[in-house]
Amino acid sequence: MAELATELDVEAVLGEDGIIGEHITNFESRASQLSMAELISEAIALGESRVIEASTGIGKSFAYLVPAFLSDARVVISTGTRNLQDQLFQKDIPLIRKAIVSSKKVALLKGRGNYCCPYRLNKYRREDRFRSREMAAIFTALAGWAELSDSGDIGEFAEIPENDSLWYYATSNADNCLGGECPEIESCFVLKARKRAIDADILVINHHLYFSDLALKEDGFGELLPDADVLIFDEAHQLPDIAGNFYGQQITLRQIDTLCRDIIEAEVAEAAESKALRQCSDHMQKCAADLRLALRSFTQKGEWERIQHAPAVQQAMQSLQRSIDVLDDELDPMVSRGKELAMCHRRLQALKQALANFLEVDDNLVSWYELNERSFRLVQSPVEVARAFRQQLDAAGFASVIFASATLSSQQSFRYYCDRLGLDGIDSVSFDSPFDYQKQAMLYLPSHLPDPSDDLYPSVFGELCRELVEACSGHCFILFTSYRMLTLTADYLRSRTEYPLLVQGELQRNKLLQQFVKMENPVLLGTSSFWEGVDVKGDQLRCVIIDKLPFKSPHDPVYRKRIQQVNQNGGNAFFEVQVPEATISLRQGVGRLIRDIGDRGIVALCDNRLNTKSYGKGMLDSLPSMRRSSDLEEIRAFARQIAGQAKK
Secondary structure: OOOOHHHOOHHHHHOOOOHHHHOOOOOOOOHHHHHHHHHHHHHHHHOOOEEEEEOOOOOHHHHHHHHHHHOOOOEEEEEOOHHHHHHHHHHHHHHHHHHHOOOOOEEEOOOHHHEEOHHHHHHHHHHOOOOOHHHHHHHHHHHHHHHHOOOOEHHHOOOOOOOOHHHHHOEOOOOOOOHHHOOOHHHOHHHHHHHHHHHOOEEEEEHHHHHHHHOOOOOOOOOOOOOOOEEEEOOHHHHHHHHHHHHOEEEEHHHHHHHHHHHHHHHHHHOOOOOHHHHHHHHHHHHHHHHHHHHOOOOOEEEHHHOOOOHHHHHHHHHHHHHHHHHHHHHHHHHHHOHHHHHHHHHHHHHHHHHHHHHOOOOOEEEEEEEOOOOEEEEEEEOOOHHHHHHHHHHHOOOEEEEEEOOOOEOOEOHHHHHHHOOOOOEEEEEOOOOOHHHHEEEEOOOOOOOOOOOOHHHHHHHHHHHHHHHOOOOEEEEOOOHHHHHHHHHHHHOOOOOOEEEEOOEOHHHHHHHHHHOOOOEEEEOHHHOOOOOOOOOOOOEEEEOOOOOOOOOOHHHHHHHHHHHHOOOOHHHHHHHHHHHHHHHHHHOOOOOOOOOOEEEEEOOOHHHHOOOHHHHHHOOOOOEEEOOHHHHHHHHHHHHHHHHO
8 A cells, every 4th residue: 555645755656666666567766767856855855946957768757746746845847838738737647646645736727828718709609700500510519618628728629629710719818818807707717727726736837838927917817826835847948948938029910910800899899889990900900911011022030120221111110100009099088988998908009019119229139020921020039038037036936946858958068058047056967868878779970971051962961861761661750950951851752762751841740740650661851840849659760860960040130149249248159159059959859769768779960060070079979878880881780670679
């Protein structure tokens, strides 16, 4: 019979003959997992923080969950994705709670857009918005599900895909939520989820929610997070980039169109005799569309200062600002007519201020634009996030904060990561993987490839991919640093191999991964989104091919500004920023291969700069200790060994 949680320590749970083995078949105690759990348990007890690199295979989820359950502290766990949230809440946490017989209250909290909104759902049902019988039937079924659901989590309603536009009518966001003024607040799923969060001993959130909602306690729902003692960031390597998005602001064409649509709907519902708001909203939408057309004369992404004085852009921006002013003048006297008109007015005021901020010059901020076929983004981003992140963290009042990820260090140093988040004074430690990379994997470093900038590189790389795909009978990931190389390689392989190709852009990411796992001899070609968060265990993945070192584009507006500032301050941005960032990304990509104790495979790094540049050795030494070879025949022989073992 399991012991009570108060009588246990982490070794009694995760050590040799630990009670977790009673609940997991063939569980093997891992020294690195136990050491990590003991370190976290000690940090919680002492009220201290830690930066922890837990290499692939350690089982870091259990290493932080067990101390969380065994301590007396209230704990918030922030993950990188909603999928990981669900895995923790639905699989890992119930198993641990059962094993240690814990009575702690556990809650899951996602962003507002993940919950059905009864007010909007009923509003659009009454208005009978859906022309097709099929859409009306789905919406009726959705309403029936919402009446019975305890959580209101839209992930439970599989009949509507996650990104379907129909969810607009059944969910709210920070812009259109009526907050405390909502007439159906008593049935609000967001409010219920937040109340459960306040009562929880262990709360599971995600990074986006931590950044977006922690500082928005005045949004009509009061406190979001409980008065917790411990904050654990899983997938902590994502924090700098997510923080940059949160501490900045953005304006999108979709945001403007949605606001105009909502203003028109509010006018119909609360000021039916008026027609002025529709006319002004239509004009503002046209001005926003004209700005998109003006931006089409320039690169898809760049600094605003480079194009702001172009006559067409200047004229379009001024017209958009005037249209906002005109609409504001019409909307202002109507705010007393109803809650939705008042909300729309606040959103219009926020848009007006955001646009003014975007056009202001600030040395600590970068204003930039991005354009695609249907929309645009005007973004203002901070150059550095360290000060703001540390201030927010300190203000939250957690006694202990744990930063955990498989990839936080670069060339055996945590300095780059800690500097980016202002984590000075926090101890860092790395735990090695239990995998035997010398036996399980080989690192192929082809020496015959031209420089990646050479015109011959795409065809030579394409042929090398073909040879590796044939050697491994498919079962390959080919990871790219650009869509251009992905497209060129896909075109090259289509006419030269019979193995099925799964190409990013032709299907959604999850569908590609699902097909890869099910297919015989598949080959998947993907860019940045496949470099992390992809977990294919077993023989299905035998080879990971990486086209180039993942240096960020120096043309990225924010990245360019960071590089400029480091160099202007007397530093060397290439070695202080670009190499560490590329090393961490490379480690993520290489980490896709060996995911389990029985996995075997080949990593091919097809960038000769690893052999010819001074920084190459440091990058290679940051990778797991695999056997290295530049001999393709030796790699083919290892591939045959893998295939032979797979048949046994």
